[in-house]
Every structure is written in C-alpha cells, then in structure tokens.
Amino acid sequence: MSRIEKTFSRLRSEGRTALIPFITAGDPDPEFTVSFMHGLVSAGANLLELGVPFSDPMADGPVIQRASERALEHHVSLLDVLEMVRRFREQDSHTPVVLMGYLNPVEVMGYEDFATAAEEAGVDGVLTVDLPPEEAHDLVQALRSHALDPIFLAAPTSNRHRLEMIASAASGFIYYISLKGVTGAANLAVDEVARKLDEIREVTDLPLGVGFGIKNAEMAATMSRIADAVVVGSTLVSVIEENASEPDKIRDKLHDLVHEMRTAMDRA
Amino acid sequence: MEKPDYRHMPDEHGHFGPYGGLFVAETLMEPLEELREAYEKYMQDEQFLTELDADLQHYVGRPSPIYHAERLSRENGGAQIYLKREDLNHTGAHKVNNTIGQALLAKRMGKTRIIAETGAGQHGVATATVAARLGLECVVYMGEVDVARQEANVYRMRLLGAEVRSVSSGSKTLKDALNEAMRDWVATVDNTFYIIGTVAGPHPYPAMVRDFQTVIGREARQQMRQMTADLPDALVACVGGGSNAIGLFHPFLEDEGVAMYGVEAAGEGLETGHHAAPLCAGQPGVLHGNRTYLMEDRDGQIIETHSISAGLDYPGVGPEHAWLKDTGRVQYVAIDDDEALAAFHTLTRTEGIIPALESSHAVAYALKLAATMKPEQKVLVNLSGRGDKDMHTVAAREGIKL
Numbered sequence: 001m002s003r004i005e006k007t008f009s010r011l012r013s014e015g016r017t018a019l020i021p022f023i024t025a026g027d028p029d030p031e032f033t034v035s036f037m038h039g040l041v042s043a044g045a046n047l048l049e050l051g052v053p054f055s056d057p058m059a060d061g062p063v064i065q066r067a068s069e070r071a072l073e074h075h076v077s078l079l080d081v082l083e084m085v086r087r088f089r090e091q092d093s094h095t096p097v098v099l100m101g102y103l104n105p106v107e108v109m110g111y112e113d114f115a116t117a118a119e120e121a122g123v124d125g126v127l128t129v130d131l132p133p134e135e136a137h138d139l140v141q142a143l144r145s146h147a148l149d150p151i152f153l154a155a156p157t158s159n160r161h162r163l164e165m166i167a168s169a170a171s172g173f174i175y176y177i178s179l180k181g182v183t184g185a186a187n188l189a190v191d192e193v194a195r196k197l198d199e200i201r202e203v204t205d206l207p208l209g210v211g212f213g214i215k216n217a218e219m220a221a222t223m224s225r226i227a228d229a230v231v232v233g234s235t236l237v238s239v240i241e242e243n244a245s246e247p248d249k250i251r252d253k254l255h256d257l258v259h260e261m262r263t264a265m266d267r268a
Numbered sequence: 269m270e271k272p273d274y275r276h277m278p279d280e281h282g283h284f285g286p287y288g289g290l291f292v293a294e295t296l297m298e299p300l301e302e303l304r305e306a307y308e309k310y311m312q313d314e315q316f317l318t319e320l321d322a323d324l325q326h327y328v329g330r331p332s333p334i335y336h337a338e339r340l341s342r343e344n345g346g347a348q349i350y351l352k353r354e355d356l357n358h359t360g361a362h363k364v365n366n367t368i369g370q371a372l373l374a375k376r377m378g379k380t381r382i383i384a385e386t387g388a389g390q391h392g393v394a395t396a397t398v399a400a401r402l403g404l405e406c407v408v409y410m411g412e413v414d415v416a417r418q419e420a421n422v423y424r425m426r427l428l429g430a431e432v433r434s435v436s437s438g439s440k441t442l443k444d445a446l447n448e449a450m451r452d453w454v455a456t457v458d459n460t461f462y463i464i465g466t467v468a469g470p471h472p473y474p475a476m477v478r479d480f481q482t483v484i485g486r487e488a489r490q491q492m493r494q495m496t497a498d499l500p501d502a503l504v505a506c507v508g509g510g511s512n513a514i515g516l517f518h519p520f521l522e523d524e525g526v527a528m529y530g531v532e533a534a535g536e537g538l539e540t541g542h543h544a545a546p547l548c549a550g551q552p553g554v555l556h557g558n559r560t561y562l563m564e565d566r567d568g569q570i571i572e573t574h575s576i577s578a579g580l581d582y583p584g585v586g587p588e589h590a591w592l593k594d595t596g597r598v599q600y601v602a603i604d605d606d607e608a609l610a611a612f613h614t615l616t617r618t619e620g621i622i623p624a625l626e627s628s629h630a631v632a633y634a635l636k637l638a639a640t641m642k643p644e645q646k647v648l649v650n651l652s653g654r655g656d657k658d659m660h661t662v663a664a665r666e667g668i669k670l
C-alpha cells in the first residue's frame with residue numbers, strides 16, 4: 001500500500017478528513033522549506049503539497065504567483081525541490097508528499113529521469129496542473145512504474161465523460177477544484193461542491209480532496225464534512241508573504257493557523 | 269519519410285506531430301471542447317462564411333493588394349520583391365482578419381464579453397475594434413513594459429471603449445499578458461470569449477487562428493498568378509507567435525517550388541541570448557497550452573525575451589511552425605534589431621511605405637535573400653502591419669523625443 005493510500009485509510013477508520021497544506025518550495029528562501037514542512041505536520045497536516053516554482057503559473061492567483069517569483073529569485077529548480085523532499089524524509093517517513101507544479105520543468109528533465117529521482121527522494125504523488133488526462137499517458141506510465149501516484153484535477157466544468165477519464169488516469173486521490181477560477185479566489189458555494197463530489201463518487205472510489213478558495217478554519221470545517229481531504233494554499237502562502245522579512249517567525253505562524261484548521265475540522 | 273499531409277493538420281487532438289495539443293488546467297478543458305465544436309461547425313456553415321467574407325471585404329478592406337516594390341528591388345539588386353499589403357487593412361495589421369472571425373464566433377456562441385492579450389497593441393486594437401462594432405464588453409491584458417512602449421495603441425483601445433489592464437507579473441510583456449488573460453477566462457468562461465491573437469494557445473486556437481489568417485495566402489496565390497502568371501519563388505514573413513506567417517504560408521505548403529522563410533527576432537543578436545527566436549535558438553517544451561519550441565533555461569523556466577518590436581517579443585511560437593521546422597518545409601531565420609531598423613528606413617525611403625517594426629524583420633531578410641537570387645525571380649513578403657505605432661520607438665533610437 002502506498003503512503004497516500006495508507007494515510008487515507010487510517011484517517012477513514014478514525015472518521016477524520018485529511019488536511020493538506022500547500023506551500024511553494026523555496027518561498028521565501030530555500031533554507032526554510034524543510035523546517036516549514038515539519039512544522040505543518042506537527043500542527044496536524046496529514047499530507048503535504050509542495051509547489052514547484054514556475055515562471056508562468058497560469059492557474060494561480062496573485063498570492064501563489066508571487067510565491068513562485070520569490071522562490072525563483074533563489075533559482076529554486078525541480079532538482080532543488082526533490083532535494084528538499086529527500087531532507088524532509090530523513091526525519092519523516094510517514095507523511096505523504098505531493099509535488100504540485102506545471103509540466104515544463106518535468107518535460108525538460110525528462111519523464112523517466114524525473115520519476116526515478118522523485119521516487120528516490122521520497123515523493124509520493126505528482127500533480128501537474130496543466131496536464132489533462134488526454135496528454136498524460138506517458139507521464140502517468142513513468143510515474144506508475146516508480147510507485148508514484150498521478151494526481152489529477154477535477155473541476156466544476158468536468159462533465160461525466162471527463163470525470164470517468166480522470167478517474168481512470170488518477171490514483172492516490174482526486175483533487176476537486178471547488179470553483180471556476182485561479183488559486184486564492186473567493187466565492188465558494190458549498191452546496192454546489194457537495195453535489196459535484198457526489199457526482200464524482202459515482203465514477204470512483206478514490207478519496208476526494210477539495211481545494212481553491214478555502215480561506216479559514218470555518219470553511220475548512222465545512223468542507224471536511226463533505227470531502228475526504230481539504231487543501232489549503234493561498235491563505236498559508238499569504239502568511240509566508242507577510243512575514244517574508246522575518247522568516248524565523250513563519251514556522252510558528254503557519255503552525256497556529258494549521259492547528260486551528262485541524263481543530264475546527266476535527267470538531268465538525 | 270512519407271510526405272506530410274500539410275493541409276490536414278492538426279489531428280483531432282490538436283497535434284502537429286509531437287507539437288500542439290491541449291495543456292491547460294482541467295477547468296478549461298470543457299470550454300475548449302465547446303469552442304472546438306463551435307469552430308468546426310461554423311467553418312462549414314454557409315451563412316457564417318458569407319458574413320465573414322462580407323466583413324472582410326467591406327469592413328477590413330480585403331482583398332489587400334500586392335505591390336511590386338520595383339524601386340526597392342532595383343536598388344537592392346537580385347530578385348523582384350513583392351509586398352502583400354496587410355498594412356492597408358482596417359486597424360493597420362493582419363490581426364483584424366482573426367479578430368473579425370473570432371468575434372463572429374463569440375456572437376454565435378452567445379458570449380457577451382471579450383478578452384484578449386496584446387503585445388504591440390495591434391491585436392488589442394483589432395479586438396477592441398470588433399468589440400465596439402458588435403457592442404461587446406472588452407478587456408485587454410497588456411504587459412506593463414508594453415503599455416509603456418506602445419502608448420498610442422493603449423489610447424486607441426481606450427477610445428474604442430476597451431478596458432486595458434496592465435500586467436505587472438513575471439517579465440511584464442506578452443507572455444504574462446497571456447497568462448493573465450487565461451486566469452480571467454478560467455473564472456469567466458460562462459459569458460466570456462477569449463480571442464487569442466496568434467497561432468498559439470491550446471487546441472483549437474492554433475488551427476482556428478490559422479484558418480482565419482489563411483485569407484492572406486489564398487488571396488496572394490491568386491494575385492501572384494494574375495500579376496506574374498506564376499507563383500513566387502520564395503515567401504518571407506516575420507514570426508512572433510506566427511499568425512501572419514502561417515496565414516501566408518499555409519495555402520502554398522504543397523507548392524514544392526515555393527521556398528518559405530519565417531523570420532524571428534534576433535534582438536541584440538542570437539549569440540547574446542537577448543533575443544526572441546525560439547525556433548532558431550530554443551528547444552521544445554510546454555507553455556500556454558501547447559508543446560512547441562520555447563526560450564527556456566535548463567530548469568525549464570521561461571526566460572525573458574528581447575526584441576525592438578513588441579509584437580515579436582514572445583518566448584514561444586505556434587506549434588505548427590515547430591512542426592514545419594522539423595519537417596524542413598519552412599526555413600526559420602533571424603534578423604536583429606539593427607537590421608530590422610535599417611530595413612524599416614530603406615522601405616520607407618525607397619517606396620514611401622512605413623512598415624511595422626515586426627514586418628521590418630521580414631523586409632530585412634527578404635532584401636538579403638533577394639540579393640542572392642536572379643532578377644527574374646520573385647520574393648513575396650508579408651507586410652503584416654504599418655509602422656505608425658512604432659514612431660516613438662524609432663525616434664527614441666535616434667535620440668529624438670516626440
């Protein structure tokens with residue numbers, strides 16, 4: 001059983017929803033990322049999503065765009081991100097790590113080389129935002145042959161046919177984008193999300209994560225009633241941004257926020 | 269290798285060989301499928317095509333003439349140079365051929381809001397123009413750097429009723445404007461049509477924009493036959509994203525005697541790294557929804573481009589050009605800022621035609637090429653736009669403030 005599967009089955013038996021924080025690797029400075037990752041886990045995170053910085057983050061709102069820009073000022077590359085995961089694994093062998101980014105850095109490294117290196121580093125899943133299942137055949141094969149889960153997005157605009165295609169390409173979990181828009185946008189309609197999750201459950205038994213637009217503990221708690229995992233990104237990245245000049249404070253602030261969310265979710 | 273079937277590309281998934289395709293986040297997949305269906309339906313629809321033709325004739329002013337630049341040819345020596353006068357179109361460039369088509373499609377699809385990205389501002393102006401005419405709301409994204417160097421076009425767009433949103437992320441140029449337009453679209457797909465200005469982006473854009481631009485090549489093929497009883501020996505066009513070039517080339521692809529040259533921007537010189545020539549000096553990758561040649565570093569990050577002409581300042585290129593390069597059907601070459609400026613002045617002084625800086629790249633290469641050819645041979649250059657928008661840039665180079 002993969003680390004991602006194990007995590008979800010344990011949480012399910014405990015009747016809890018996974019909390020998945022997202023941060024961008026190398027933001028605001030590469031030396032802090034591994035420490036932030038450990039801090040997130042100690043605050044109650046069950047999986048980690050680590051953003052791979054990209055020069056043209058087309059699906060991201062301004063908050064995560066700027067995180068990418070801060071990381072790229074330090075020339076953080078895909079190889080650097082894998083190195084961070086390897087260092088994280090020295091002290092944490094159970095928390096799954098999913099890389100989230102855009103295809104081009106993977107494309108340039110080569111699918112097979114990337115999958116080999118990611119497996120060695122201790123990565124568990126890979127989400128390439130701009131790679132729909134139609135174009136994903138070769139990468140999915142490379143990932144699978146290295147025991148990595150290809151994570152795919154589902155969206156409010158995905159019809160039944162697309163959901164089936166997504167379900168058959170994905171493993172680990174499916175990441176439902178809870179609104180039409182970029183990361184960090186507002187306007188979450190809970191009823192609509194719940195309806196769509198039901199629709200997705202008709203085509204898959206994979207756990208369903210919900211992300212984009214979850215801004216606070218209250219929303220995380222609401223979502224935890226209908227989803228198997230709650231992904232929180234821009235809100236955490238904002239904390240990093242606001243404290244970028246005093247990075248020593250960031251770990252504690254992230255900890256407090258994630259802990260608050262975890263507590264609210266467990267109460268829900 | 270089997271002879272490629274140039275006229276029936278891309279395949280049903282939008283692939284030109286290994287290039288093209290659909291690389292976007294899931295939210296846009298279904299809207300792009302709807303767009304593909306609408307485009308395929310209306311490109312077969314008599315009424316749609318009749319309306320498009322009428323607009324191209326009465327509103328754009330087509331067919332655009334072909335002009336034999338006799339004095340230029342004589343002074344340069346070698347082959348005869350002909351100009352396809354896209355600069356004489358309404359709004360001053362080839363861009364309007366595409367915006368007319370996409371706006372008609374937007375109307376058929378019931379969309380009430382139009383968005384676009386622009387570099388030089390020509391596509392933005394062409395979009396704002398058709399939006400004004402059809403009474404559609406219009407938002408144009410433009411990099412902060414381009415807003416500064418193409419002031420006149422920014423003002424034109426505002427006069428036409430468009431909202432120009434300055435983009436300050438990334439390199440603050442065309443690629444970032446495209447990112448921002450995509451971000452808008454993903455949140456507004458229900459009522460919004462995204463008019464992409466070149467043969468880039470996810471399928472069906474590269475094919476659709478090409479199909480709206482091939483009116484250039486279809487006319488040119490007929491006009492050259494009428495004027496010279498023959499096809500030209502060579503075609504030359506500048507390549508930013510590649511829409512004016514593919515528009516001219518595509519109808520000639522099966523004419524084996526016609527050589528084709530796509531001219532990229534060498535900026536300060538290919539060897540300096542400060543250029544915008546992905547086909548000449550880049551490598552394949554994935555950006556803006558398709559696989560193509562890109563300017564990128566070894567980590568796969570897109571790098572900043574440089575060209576004196578904002579319309580060529582783009583790190584990618586349409587996927588069909590990537591494929592035409594690999595098949596060898598089209599030669600891709602590069603012209604630097606200084607060469608383009610020299611050609612700008614040469615054409616202006618010898619023929620009384622002030623070309624856009626983008627088009628000046630094509631003129632510069634055509635002059636070099638013609639000089640190696642015989643006087644009875646013919647080179648057809650796509651004069652993609654007029655130079656009015658570039659007065660400030662050219663004057664500033666000469667230390668003159670307008």
Ligand SMILES: Cc1ncc(COP(=O)(O)O)c(C=O)c1O
Binds near residue numbers: 467507627
């Ligand atoms: C006059 C003119 N020519 C050429 C271009 C480059 O675009 P493309 O390569 O799509 O023709 C532009 C773009 O703004 C332009 O304004």
